[in-house]
Amino acid sequence: MSSDDFTAELAREQAYVTTLYEKLDAERLDAQRRLDETLRQTGGTPQARTERDVATTLYTDRLAQLGSVEQGLAFGRLDFVPESAEETTYIGRLGLFDEDDDYKPLLVDWRAPVARPFYLATAASPEGVRRRRHLRSLTRKVTGFDDEILDLTAADQGQDLGLAGEAALLAALEQRRTGEMSDIVATIQAEQDRIIRAPLGGVMVVQGGPGTGKTAVALHRAAYLLYTHRQQLTTRGVLVVGPNSTFLRYIGQVLPSLGETGVLLATIGQLYPGLDADGVEPRETTEVKGRLVMADVLANAVRDRQRVPEPVMEIEYEHDVLKLDRKTCTDARTRARRSRRPHNPARRLFVSDVLDALTRQAARKLGEDLLDGQDLADIRAELAADENIAAALNELWPVLTPEGVLDDLFADRERLDSAARKLLPEEDRALLESGRDARWTPADVPLLDELAELIGVDDTEARVERKRREREDRAYAEGVLDILEQDEEIIDEELLRVSDVLDAELFAERQQARSELTAAQRAAQDRTWTFGHVIVDEAQELSAMDWRLLMRRSPNRSMTLVGDVAQTGAAGGARSWGEVLSPYVEVRWRLEQLTVNYRTPAEIMAVAARVLAEVDPALSAPSSVRETGVPPWSVRAPVSELPGLAARELSEVDGGTVAVLVPSGRLDEVSALLGSPDERLSVLTVERAKGLEFDSVVLVAPDEVVAGSPRGLNDLYVALTRATRRLGVVRTGDDVPALSVLG
Numbered sequence: 001m002s003s004d005d006f007t008a009e010l011a012r013e014q015a016y017v018t019t020l021y022e023k024l025d026a027e028r029l030d031a032q033r034r035l036d037e038t039l040r041q042t043g044g045t046p047q048a049r050t051e052r053d054v055a056t057t058l059y060t061d062r063l064a065q066l067g068s069v070e071q072g073l074a075f076g077r078l079d080f081v082p083e084s085a086e087e088t089t090y091i092g093r094l095g096l097f098d099e100d101d102d103y104k105p106l107l108v109d110w111r112a113p114v115a116r117p118f119y120l121a122t123a124a125s126p127e128g129v130r131r132r133r134h135l136r137s138l139t140r141k142v143t144g145f146d147d148e149i150l151d152l153t154a155a156d157q158g159q160d161l162g163l164a165g166e167a168a169l170l171a172a173l174e175q176r177r178t179g180e181m182s183d184i185v186a187t188i189q190a191e192q193d194r195i196i197r198a199p200l201g202g203v204m205v206v207q208g209g210p211g212t213g214k215t216a217v218a219l220h221r222a223a224y225l226l227y228t229h230r231q232q233l234t235t236r237g238v239l240v241v242g243p244n245s246t247f248l249r250y251i252g253q254v255l256p257s258l259g260e261t262g263v264l265l266a267t268i269g270q271l272y273p274g275l276d277a278d279g280v281e282p283r284e285t286t287e288v289k290g291r292l293v294m295a296d297v298l299a300n301a302v303r304d305r306q307r308v309p310e311p312v313m314e315i316e317y318e319h320d321v322l323k324l325d326r327k328t329c330t331d332a333r334t335r336a337r338r339s340r341r342p343h344n345p346a347r348r349l350f351v352s353d354v355l356d357a358l359t360r361q362a363a364r365k366l367g368e369d370l371l372d373g374q375d376l377a378d379i380r381a382e383l384a385a386d387e388n389i390a391a392a393l394n395e396l397w398p399v400l401t402p403e404g405v406l407d408d409l410f411a412d413r414e415r416l417d418s419a420a421r422k423l424l425p426e427e428d429r430a431l432l433e434s435g436r437d438a439r440w441t442p443a444d445v446p447l448l449d450e451l452a453e454l455i456g457v458d459d460t461e462a463r464v465e466r467k468r469r470e471r472e473d474r475a476y477a478e479g480v481l482d483i484l485e486q487d488e489e490i491i492d493e494e495l496l497r498v499s500d501v502l503d504a505e506l507f508a509e510r511q512q513a514r515s516e517l518t519a520a521q522r523a524a525q526d527r528t529w530t531f532g533h534v535i536v537d538e539a540q541e542l543s544a545m546d547w548r549l550l551m552r553r554s555p556n557r558s559m560t561l562v563g564d565v566a567q568t569g570a571a572g573g574a575r576s577w578g579e580v581l582s583p584y585v586e587v588r589w590r591l592e593q594l595t596v597n598y599r600t601p602a603e604i605m606a607v608a609a610r611v612l613a614e615v616d617p618a619l620s621a622p623s624s625v626r627e628t629g630v631p632p633w634s635v636r637a638p639v640s641e642l643p644g645l646a647a648r649e650l651s652e653v654d655g656g657t658v659a660v661l662v663p664s665g666r667l668d669e670v671s672a673l674l675g676s677p678d679e680r681l682s683v684l685t686v687e688r689a690k691g692l693e694f695d696s697v698v699l700v701a702p703d704e705v706v707a708g709s710p711r712g713l714n715d716l717y718v719a720l721t722r723a724t725r726r727l728g729v730v731r732t733g734d735d736v737p738a739l740s741v742l743g
Ligand SMILES: Nc1ncnc2c1ncn2[C@@H]1O[C@H](COP(=O)(O)OP(=O)(O)OP(=O)(O)O)[C@@H](O)[C@H]1O
Pocket: 169, 172, 173, 182, 183, 184, 187, 188, 189, 192, 208, 209, 210, 211, 212, 213, 214, 215, 216, 217, 564, 567, 598, 599, 690, 691, 692, 693, 721
């Protein structure tokens, strides 16, 4: 294309894109006007109010969505071959239609079926597409475009990796990293697209090496599923689980940039309402807590709290003594246990049987034959209200809380031994011991969740309280509305402005009430919430106990699990997907693989591949899409030289990000040394860097990373594959044979 032709074509694209933004602005105004109108309506029947709430939600969501697509609204264009039904289709972040022209699509949402050829068409299989164009833009200005002509003469384009829109893809990959992940909606590749659009039901595992876009794919899949199954999924919500809060912050913007705000992002440590478990503990302790056998340990711990007298318990009652013997209590306990109810609800049966026995005893003392049924009921009620008897019942079958049981278990060696002696060897039990009220760690959360199941947390009171608060809020809102209505009848024009102010306050309150009702937020407060779909990133890190918790949140087993067994760092993490999943779905899960590495350049991957071969010769590293021409470097130097090395890297990446990755034992030392005011520089352990990426990575003391855990080589592999442009290794101790290529 000549430069004149290019300029003219760019102007045409600009004109079209400008009309799209005009349309977007008009839609925003319209949604805002409708929202204002809805919020201004007052009073009415309860049904009218409910309808108003629904409309408020609808317009607020629409406004948020329209606000989120400002950058890169339209990013693609397809021109079809002349004989096809379509001619030209623009692809963008959401759908826009022309109401004046029979709702002709002006812009097609990337998730709509008609947009698919944009991601799938190849020269060999063009799907009716003649030309695919990627539009580049900055704010609302179109700055350029890249074309691909899809005819067979171009069939060898995209080399053997089969890349679509290669120029646009490479341009995206070469961008400096900002510390926040960005969406890939303009350059999704065919192998990724198939995963993003896979059917909703069932368990799908996406296995792929580092940088193959697993995280990106998982998030775009969430957006796709919400678009395609909106009705079903907005009520139950979608849960995305990530390995830690650093990671969640890193990915936090992707879904909002795709117009989706209703997804719950959480770590396992956040999946027990009311807790944000972020305590730290030795790796070995985490491993023991994650073992499946802990479910039996906890079941024993709860059973141990259901006691019987040895052999008799004497209770003072009204200047007399009542006796509870072992047999009576054992029978009551057996009946309560056989009910298969959890501990707290089963308590009612135990208490009832014991009270019956005590009532009979007290009646005998009073001369049984003289008493009628009413007398017996009165005695029973008195016994039930007696403090000593309540204390005895509490000793035998206490009301429990998950937190209380777990705290007691880990702080009291006798309890721990009793529950775990036959299940865990002495050294593992020692690892579980902690001080009372120790900070909860992420590994405690599935244990608390398991206990909540065993104990059956009685949330009746909380529920009643919630209902009461809802009623109060509603009554308050109605009161304000009534006042407004009366005022509006009597006040003159000028004073109406006062009611406008009041309206605004009320609107704000309604907004708050509405947001409290999103599925994601309700789910966050409710342990028993089950999600419409569950997505797990870095799924290889989860322990057997983590999986039990997640499966409870997904009884319909509609799940997308993304991860890489070669990157497993957790001692209790996955070695094979089958092993992890078979207890829950047997063989009913499907595997998808991603094979192209979009992050790490070939020069760095060559080093990482050698480490992978040592982890397991059967595993193969993904192929890199690009080379940088910059070989990784390696020096032997003391850590005192790190400030200089880090500064050099910062200037090399010219505004990009640098991470200094350290073995966990050196985190404090190196952080203090680098004490960086520059937010583009971070010091992280390899564990924390999992899932993240940086323009440049400096790995310190690789030998200590390898020696630091039973899966040290996996950790080394993770560390080497975090860089998008430059990699350096600072050796302080022994050489690591797997890195010998670096010299
Ligand atoms: N189709 C694509 N277009 C543009 N960028 C892409 C594409 N696919 C992946 N990327 C980019 O490649 C990088 C790696 O992606 P991502 O973090 O999702 O990989 P991953 O498989 O989760 O890696 P890891 O296993 O190391 O955590 C990201 O910067 C992502 O934006």
